[in-house]
Amino acid sequence: MWRSAIKILKTLYSKVLQSIAFYPVLISFGFFLLAFIVLELESLELAKNLKEKVPYLFIEDYETARSILTTLIGGILSLTVFSFTMVMVVLSQASANFSPRLLPSLISNRKHQLILGVYIGTLLYCIIILIVLGAHGIDTHSVGFSTMLAAISAVFCIGLFVYFIHSISVSIQIQNIIDNIFRSSSRHLDKEYEDFNSLKVGLQKLRMDNFETIYSHKSGYFRGFDASLLSDSLVEHGHHLEILPYVGQHLWEGMPIIKVQNSLEDGDLEDLLLCINISSNRNDQSRGIDGFIKLMEIAVKAMSPGINDPGTAIDAINKLAPLLIKIMRFPNKTSNSLKGGKIILVRNNITAKELLQIIVQPIRLYANKDSSVVLALLGALKYIAQDSQISTESREEVTKELEALKMDVEGNIDNKYDREKILTLFN
Numbered sequence: 128m129w130r131s132a133i134k135i136l137k138t139l140y141s142k143v144l145q146s147i148a149f150y151p152v153l154i155s156f157g158f159f160l161l162a163f164i165v166l167e168l169e170s171l172e173l174a175k176n177l178k179e180k181v182p183y184l185f186i187e188d189y190e191t192a193r194s195i196l197t198t199l200i201g202g203i204l205s206l207t208v209f210s211f212t213m214v215m216v217v218l219s220q221a222s223a224n225f226s227p228r229l230l231p232s233l234i235s236n237r238k239h240q241l242i243l244g245v246y247i248g249t250l251l252y253c254i255i256i257l258i259v260l261g262a263h264g265i266d267t268h269s270v271g272f273s274t275m276l277a278a279i280s281a282v283f284c285i286g287l288f289v290y291f292i293h294s295i296s297v298s299i300q301i302q303n304i305i306d307n308i309f310r311s312s313s314r315h316l317d318k319e320y321e322d323f324n325s326l327k328v329g330l331q332k333l334r335m336d337n338f339e340t341i342y343s344h345k346s347g348y349f350r351g352f353d354a355s356l357l358s359d360s361l362v363e364h365g366h367h368l369e370i371l372p373y374v375g376q377h378l379w380e381g382m383p384i385i386k387v388q389n390s391l392e393d394g395d396l397e398d399l400l401l402c403i404n405i406s407s408n409r410n411d412q413s414r415g416i417d418g419f420i421k422l423m424e425i426a427v428k429a430m431s432p433g434i435n436d437p438g439t440a441i442d443a444i445n446k447l448a449p450l451l452i453k454i455m456r457f458p459n460k461t462s463n464s465l466k467g468g469k470i471i472l473v474r475n476n477i478t479a480k481e482l483l484q485i486i487v488q489p490i491r492l493y494a495n496k497d498s499s500v501v502l503a504l505l506g507a508l509k510y511i512a513q514d515s516q517i518s519t520e521s522r523e524e525v526t527k528e529l530e531a532l533k534m535d536v537e538g539n540i541d542n543k544y545d546r547e548k549i550l551t552l553f554n
Contacts, residue, residue: 147214147234147243154244155251162255165273185271189260192274196257199281200250206288207246213291214239217299224434225301226424228409228417232307238294242287249280301439305425309446312418316453322463338369338386341399346380349373350404354465354472358398361470368399369460369473375416376477378405416454416477416485422447423486430493430500440494441503447486448507455479455517479521483528491528495535498545505532505552529553 186192221229256273297303349372367388372378384403391399409417422443429439454477462473487508494500511517512525533553540546 147240150237150240151244151247154241155248158248158252159255162252162273165276166256166259169272186274187271192260192271193257195274195278196253196260199277200253200257203246203250203253203281203284206284207243207250210243210246210288210291213295214243217295221299221304224428225304226421226428228421228424229304232311233298236298239291239298242291242294245280245287246284249277249284252280253277301425302442305422305439305442305446308418308421309450312450313453315418316450320453320456338367338388339390340383341385341387341391341396343378343380343382343384343403343405344400345405346378347405347407348409349376349378349384350406352472352474353402353404354470356398356402357465357470358395360395361398367471367473369475371475373416373475373477375409375420377409416482419447419450419454419482419486422450423489426490426500427493430490430497437494437497437499440490440497440500444490444500444503444507448510451482451486451507452511452514452517454482455511455514455521458518479517479524483524487528488531491532491535495532495539496541498540498542498549501532501536501540501549502552505529505549508532 186195218230218233221233256277260274351374352368352370369386371383371385378384385399387399426440426443426447428434429436429443457476459478460473460475462471464470465472487504490500490504494504508525508529512522512529517525533550536546536549540549
């Protein structure tokens with residue numbers, strides 16, 4: 128039961144972090160507490176002495192304080208509405224021009240969430256101070272210092288607004304989007320490769336025959352195996368597990384998902400299935416080949432007749448090439464030991480054939496009439512094929528993709544000079 132609760136909390140935590148309202152809610156709550164703390168501090172003896180030494184920091188006139196707070200509330204509210212409107216415009220433009228899969232990363236931009244949080248928090252702070260001012264009056268409960276803090280926060284919000292305009296205009300530039308996807312995917316692959324080198328167990332030591340097959344209990348996208356949710360019973364029996372799908376693969380209900388060495392009881396079977404993370408949303412994480420798919424869709428979208436932007440497609444292809452090399456350096460199966468060596472977990476990685484089919488073939492089919500994009504794709508595939516750390520099987524699949532690209536060039540490049548120039552590069 129507690130493992131189910133942990134899984135629900137992890138899923139909820141992941142969704143909350145990706146929500147555009149997460150940091151604004153936290154910051155607004157902080158400003159809410161700050162308002163009452165400052166109001167209490169103004170009644171202390173220290174605040175009274177401070178008023179005598181630096182009176183210019185305290186507004187003693189009732190009408191002036193009320194006018195300032197009312198003006199700040201209206202101004203900050205306008206900034207907040209305008210900022211949210213700009214976010215929605217950016218999301219709409221990114222979805223229409225680039226790829227709908229870019230929306231989660233743009234929504235979860237932490238800098239924009241912090242700025243919106245300061246806006247809303249300052250607005251809430253000013254409202255609370257104005258309410259106290261109207262309830263007690265300036266003579267019975269001074270809020271002069273609180274009003275001055277509200278004015279300082281408003282000036283800070285104006286500075287943040289200028290930064291927000293700059294940041295939102297930069298974040299929507301396609302080159303920056305491509306670079307961010309590349310860096311995120313590259314960091315993830317580097318970490319996975321480091322973990323693979325430090326935790327791997329020789330696959331030749333595992334006898335994978337006579338394993339019992341467990342089937343998927345629902346349809347969706349495979350998001351990984353959470354070993355921290357393994358029950359004590361599974362650990363005590365020392366199972367050898369093989370996870371059949373790769374991260375990001377779509378599963379249908381009833382498809383094979385796990386092979387386990389020993390037979391499982393009903394309780395252990397439920398505990399094992401609890402470790403499987405299957406999501407109905409393909410865009411809820413940035414693991415596995417998600418970054419590859421985003422770059423592929425950007426390239427395909429750029430080559431659509433309505434946009435026709437070969438430069439963006441070439442940039443996406445140039446970023447895809449080093450990522451494809453990194454993921455092809457993984458063997459088809461990787462293994463590591465868990466729980467002090469009691470659990471041997473074997474994971475299946477995406478094969479080069481399926482990877483090229485998902486990532487490279489759509490670009491090749493959509494861009495086979497544009498010689499500049501074909502040249503970029505040809506250079507990327509030749510660069511991948513020359514890498515010495517990928518397996519012979521992967522290199523053969525890249526060679527087949529090069530042959531397919533050559534056939535497309537022969538059948539779709541109408542200009543004889545361009546066609547012959549490209550074909551000579553295949554040799």
